[in-house]
Amino acid sequence: MPSSIDSVALTALLVKKQENPYLGKGSFVCKHIYGDMYVMHDTLIIREIDFFKKGMSAMDTIEAIKTRRSVRKVSDREPSKELIEQILDAARRAPNHMNTEPWHFIVLTGEGRNKLGEVYGKVNQKNLENADQAALEAAYEKGLSSAKRAPVIIVVTMEPSDNPRAFEIEDIEATAIATQNLMLAAHALGLGSILRTGGAAYTKEAKEQFGVSEKGHIIGFVYLGYPAEGVVPKVPERQSVAEITEWVDA
Numbered sequence: 058m059p060s061s062i063d064s065v066a067l068t069a070l071l072v073k074k075q076e077n078p079y080l081g082k083g084s085f086v087c088k089h090i091y092g093d094m095y096v097m098h099d100t101l102i103i104r105e106i107d108f109f110k111k112g113m114s115a116m117d118t119i120e121a122i123k124t125r126r127s128v129r130k131v132s133d134r135e136p137s138k139e140l141i142e143q144i145l146d147a148a149r150r151a152p153n154h155m156n157t158e159p160w161h162f163i164v165l166t167g168e169g170r171n172k173l174g175e176v177y178g179k180v181n182q183k184n185l186e187n188a189d190q191a192a193l194e195a196a197y198e199k200g201l202s203s204a205k206r207a208p209v210i211i212v213v214t215m216e217p218s219d220n221p222r223a224f225e226i227e228d229i230e231a232t233a234i235a236t237q238n239l240m241l242a243a244h245a246l247g248l249g250s251i252l253r254t255g256g257a258a259y260t261k262e263a264k265e266q267f268g269v270s271e272k273g274h275i276i277g278f279v280y281l282g283y284p285a286e287g288v289v290p291k292v293p294e295r296q297s298v299a300e301i302t303e304w305v306d307a
């Protein structure tokens with residue numbers, strides 16, 4: 058066994074494997090080569106283990122794309138700031154026409170999540186008709202608790218470039234791509250994520266709360282956390298490649 062992988066690392070690996078419901082099911086298992094021996098392990102956890110950092114390859118891109126799922130149930134355990142920064146670093150590398158970098162990310166944790174909860178609360182209240190005081194309060198409370206469904210929520214916003222040659226739609230597209238980068242990176246690093254808009258993202262209440270201009274947009278709220286134990290996300294049906302593709306060769 059190579060000296061860089063000692064028994065402490067392997068023990069940590071096994072403990073992690075027990076903690077994470079996604080591991081051990083086979084789909085995330087890959088091989089990394091150390092010297093002349095193969096070590097079987099899960100790409101979801103190797104990044105957290107320093108011993109594996111040298112010579113490690115990231116989760117295969119195709120594998121990451123295929124195995125990412127919207128994860129609706131996560132644990133209360135808060136991912137570290139370092140991990141979140143790694144994820145945002147992946148987000149900011151998205152293609153963007155004329156290098157406008159139209160995106161902005163607001164990371165809500167702890168009580169900071171109330172910033173989104175307040176928006177949900179107000180929007181819930183607005184959607185009620187002829188509600189009495191008790192119903193209004195309940196709607197607001199529900200909004201606050203909706204923003205506690207994950208330990209971290211990243212509000213993804215964009216402001217259109219003031220470059221006269223830039224197109225607004227392209228800035229929206231670029232930020233959506235950054236959002237996918239973000240979610241794929243989260244997945245590769247062992248986190249679950251889901252992009253939520255739920256209608257609230259497009260309200261003036263949300264724009265005001267997160268300092269988005271009239272011309273800007275909220276792309277969505279990415280909920281992030283460690284996948285809850287024993288919950289396996291649904292795999293939605295997809296049309297086949299043949300169904301969505303048209304080949305033109307003449």
Ligand SMILES: Cc1cc2nc3c(=O)[nH]c(=O)nc-3n(C[C@H](O)[C@H](O)[C@H](O)COP(=O)(O)O)c2cc1C
Nearest residue numbers: 125126127128251252253254255256277290291293
């Ligand atoms: C722009 C956008 C907004 C979304 N908003 C919500 C939402 O408000 N609530 C929700 O449960 N899922 C939301 N989703 C997640 C989709 O439901 C999810 O991507 C879809 O079911 C496919 O599942 P998958 O991500 O596991 O492939 C949203 C996805 C996108 C792209």
